[in-house]
Amino acid sequence: MGYSRWVLADLQVHTPADFHQKYGDVGGPSPNAAFAETLIKTHADAGVSVIVVTDHNTLAWYPELAAAGRRHGVVVFPGIEFNANKCHLMAIWDCTDDGYRRGQQFLSHLFPPNSPPALTERREPNPTTVGSPLDLVKIAAQTYGALVLAPHSTAKDIGLFARNVCNTSAQIAQSGYVAGFDVWGNEGADVLRNPRSQFGEHRPAWFISGDVRDLETVGQRAVYLKLGTPPTLESLRQAFLMPDQRIRFPEHHRTKFGRVPGLQFLDGTDPTWPRLNRVCVTGGFHDGLTIDLGPGLNAIIGGKGAGKSTTIEIVRHACAAPEPKTDDNRNNRVANFSANATATLGVVTADQQRYEITRSGDDTPPQLLRNGLDTGIDVSRRFSVSVYGQRELALLADDQKGLRQFLAISADPNLAAAHAEQERCLRELEATNTDLGKLDAALARSADSEEKLKDVRDQLEVAGQHGAEQHVAASRELTAVQAEVSAAKTWLEGVGPLAEQLRSATGRPAVREHDAVPPALISAAVEAESTIRAAVDTILDAVRLGLGRIEPAVEEHQALVQARRHQINVALADAGLTNPDELARLQRTAADLERAVAKVPAQRQRLDELHAVHSDQIEELRVARRAISQLLQTAAANLTATVGGRVRVIVQPQADRTDLQNLLTQLLAGKNVRGDQVAKLANSSPAVLVAALKSTAEQLVKLGVSENTAAKLHALTAGKVRQIEQCDTPDHIVVEINLSDTEQPRWLDVRKVSPGQKATAMLSLALVTGSNPLIIDQPEDDLDNRYIYDQVVRQLADVSNRRQVIVATHNPNIPILGDAEMILALDATIDKSRVVACGAIDEPQVADAARQILEGGDKAFRDRARRYRAAN
Incomplete structure (x- = not known):
């Protein structure tokens, strides 16, 4: 079993048993499998998957056609067409053995013993004489469980609504015993344009059938019915109970029947939506x-x-x-x-x-x-x-972000392009803001360098006026002399240890007396050892003598250096220097600062260029956001028109200041700015607010804040001001519901109505929003x-x-x-x-x-x- 789906059905198909058949020589009027196969396959090839075999006054062909239908996937229902008092009617039963049996029973009711036969000797159908059309449709429906239809109901001489055919047609139309009425016949019939003339307050279930009698017309007058899987008589009955949902005429019939009230047309059965x-x-x-x-x-x-x-x-x-x-x-x-x-x-x-x-x-x-x-x-x-759990639709009415997303679902596809453009602008602004931030920091450092350079240059100028360079030179020369004196003393102090090392090296190795060792060798070694020891003693005596004399001289040198150093330091202090190295440090600092300051003109020029780029990007961002707003406004108008009078959606362009107020609260955190002051600021657009920030405090005061708040705002950095400038103020969406039952509408915001009224509005919108x-x-x-x-x-x-x-x-x-x-x-x-x-x-x-x-x-x-x- 499966869901109900659209099928192409022909509810009036005749066989060779029909007196007026045009199939040709197909083996006679009696049922045969060969032609049953041909007839069913022709319907299957035409896309018709449900047929009702409705020969006049006979069900003979049903078993053969049903068997062929099972082979080709065509569902065949048993039915008969009969006429009472010239009025043609159809009765249909389920495609089961029981349905076939019921059909035969009803046929026996129409033509009981001792009445004229169902078919003449020439196989022409006889009219029934057992009751009026109204009696018979009631009996067929109630006693024999048939689905009763009125075929070609406007056709001359035989249709239910044709002139002089059935004087109880209105009673039959309103009785409820006839489920559907075939439009075929006289397409100019008044009942098709003015059904109230026959149906009163009842709404007719119109259909169209082929009344097929030849293979060439198969499928031409079939109708789309939404039936269960597999189709049953109950499926057909449900289709006629719910014609608005379950009956569609093929699109090619629109030209002929498009003016019949209530008819709907379908161009194919395959759904095209996700x-x-x-x-x-x-x-x-x-x-x-x-x-x-x-x-x-x-x-x-x-x-x-x-x-x-x-x-x-x-x-x-x-x-x-x-x-x-x-x-x-x-x-x-x-x-x-x-x-x-x-x-x-x-x-x-x-x-x-x-x-x-x-x-x-x-x-x-x-x-x-x-x-x-x-x-x-x-x-x-x-x-x-799109999923809405329990109570979530009602919550949507209070969610501005959700409402904008909800509205965007049914907006023009260009909305996606507008959002992409906004994102592009924001990405480019982010890059520009990064560059501006770096330049702001660099220029801030440069400004500090300019001040430092002035100070360093002033220090150098003071030092120059007091001969600092000569004093530094004297200090450096004095330092060099100190180093030389220290080196002389260090040299002399180092000779003694060297002499002691030499003494240690003069220990003569012993050489034994042997006939292979000449006596002169031993005597020469002894003499050399003695001479070296004497020389070492002489060196050590010289070192001790030298140190004794040099140390007092070094002390005198140090006293002279200290006095001279004091004189130099006093002179350097008068020049504003703490030590001789300070002058070199100042000179190096000055050179570094001069290089940094030299970059300022180029940095300022680049800053001006970036500000121009930033201004253009801000304008592009505003254009993209206006485009988004316009598209949402159009979507709101379309939604309102679709819902039709009960609910409307209003877009207040760029009126949602929630993000701006949150940003201002964040930027002013810790500055003791009251919430009401922030709220007043958020009433202005970012453009107006930034213009005031770049102007004077008085302009900020005019926006409704105190002078104290204005001063704190003016202390914001350029980067924070740029955050304000590009802050989004999206559209504010208002959903209203009309609570009036009269022609004079009474619109109220859904946030101010009862939960039921709120759910009413949001459900109406949800149903028509998106695909x-x-x-x-x-x-x-x-x-x-x-x-x-x-x-x-x-x-x-x-x-x-x-x-x-x-x-x-x-x-x-x-x-x-x-x-x-x-x-x-x-x-x-x-x-x-x-x-x-x-x-x-x-x-x-x-x-x-x-x-x-x-x-x-x-x-x-x-x-x-x-x-x-x-x-x-």
Whole structure:
């Protein structure tokens, strides 16, 4: 079983059994497999997947056609066309043995024994004589369970609404026994333009059928019906109960029938919008859940704790949609979709590419797969969903950032380009601000260098006036003399140790007496040793004598140096120097400062250039932001027009000063500036505020702040002023709802109305905003049932024709009257959710689950209906 979907159906197909058939020689009027195969294959080739065989007064061909249909994927329903008092009618039964049997029983009712036969000898159909058209449609519907239709209802001589055919046509049209009325026949018939003439307050379910009698016309007058999978008689019945949602004429019929009120046209059945087509969960509370989703409206129903909200939060998590705005929704998913659980979503993107998204219950990012292989692409670049958990739509009304993002969804695609332009401007401004900051710092250092250079030059000038250079030279010469005297003394002090080393080296090695050693060698060594020792003694005596004489002279030298040094230091102090090295340091410092100061003109020129660039970039940023504002304003106007009179969206251009006020609070932190002063400043635009900052304190006072605050503002650095200059003041979005029931509107800001009225407005906007899948958890929580029926259901039905909507709900109006393509009914034990039923409402199991969950069961539903009837 699956969701309901569009199929091309022909509800009136004749066989060779028809007296007026034009198929040619196909083996006679009796059923044969060969022609059944041909007829069915021709329909399949034409894209027709559902047909009703409606020969006049016979069901003979149904078994053969049904068998051929099963081979070619064409569902064949049994039916008959009959006429009473010239009026042609059709009865259709389910494509089952029981349906076929019921059809035969009804045919026997139409032509009982002793009445004219169903077909003449020439196989022409006889009219029935057992009752009036009104009696027969009632009997067919109530007694024999048929779906009754009026074929070619405006056709001359045979159509229900043709002149002089049926004098009870209005009664039949309003009886409820005839489900649908074929427009084919007289396209200028009054009933097509003015259905009230026959239907009164009832709304007709128009359709078109082929009345096929030859292969050349197969599929030409087929109609699109939204039917369950597989189609059943209940599917057909639901289509005619909900014609606005389930019946569409092929586009090529618009020229002929476009002026018939209520008709809708469809150019192909394949959805063209992004959508989820499957959700699979392993592990966690929803272990084993596997559902196929329809491209339109899908409803998740179940009792409290069955897992409706968790299902939505799993999809949100898997698609990496923005996190829930409430802790309850966030905790719901964390508690029921554990870290070892996995969700796999089948998705179709806006360009109709198919992917899978898989994500576990932990914080690991989702993977985007194509053909089972990881693409490595971020999910958000290919697919997104708009998710509103319980109460989140109401919270959106108070969230300015969220409202702007919400509005951007339905804005012109150029909005993305405008935002990209804004980001480009901000990146370039960031680079320029960095350069300006460096130049500001460099020029600040240069300014300090200029002051230091003046001081150093003054010190050098004073030193020069007092002959500092001559005194420094004398000091340096005195230092050199000191070094020479010290070296002389050090030399003499070093000779003694050398002489002692020489004494140690004169120890003569012993040489034994031997006949191989001449006596002269030993005597020569002894004599040399004696002479060297005498020389060493002489040297040591000379050293002691020299030191005795030089030390007093050194002391006298030191006294002279000290006196001379004192004279030099006094002279240097008069020149403003603390020591001789100070002059060289000052000279080096002066050279360094002169090089730094020499760069100032070029730096100032570069600063002027950067300021000009910065001004241009600020203007480009303002242009980009104005473009964003204009596009949002257009989007707001379009949204207002789409919603239509009940809700409107107003854009107050660049009026949200929250970011500016926060920035000013940050920049003035610790300066004892009161909050009311900051708020007054934030009332001005950044451009006005910066102009005042660059002017005088009086200009700031004119903006409403005190002189004290103005002084503190003037102390802000250039970098902080630039932060203010590029601060964003985005649009302020106001959503208003019309609370008047008269022609005179009464608009109120949704932030000032009741929760129900607020939810009403935000739900209306959410339904028409964007084209990506819209997922809402229990939108009815703050809404009254009357509004759900009057507004939400109508909007859901309309929006679901061009956008996928998934709603978790416990309100029966949404899935039933909204005609959900797929209803997922959930129940749960303590630790696990389970699927009770899944599919279209056409399926008995789904319908039963919906009655039990949404209505409290058949008895409760009947008891309420009885009470309502009693009250009337």
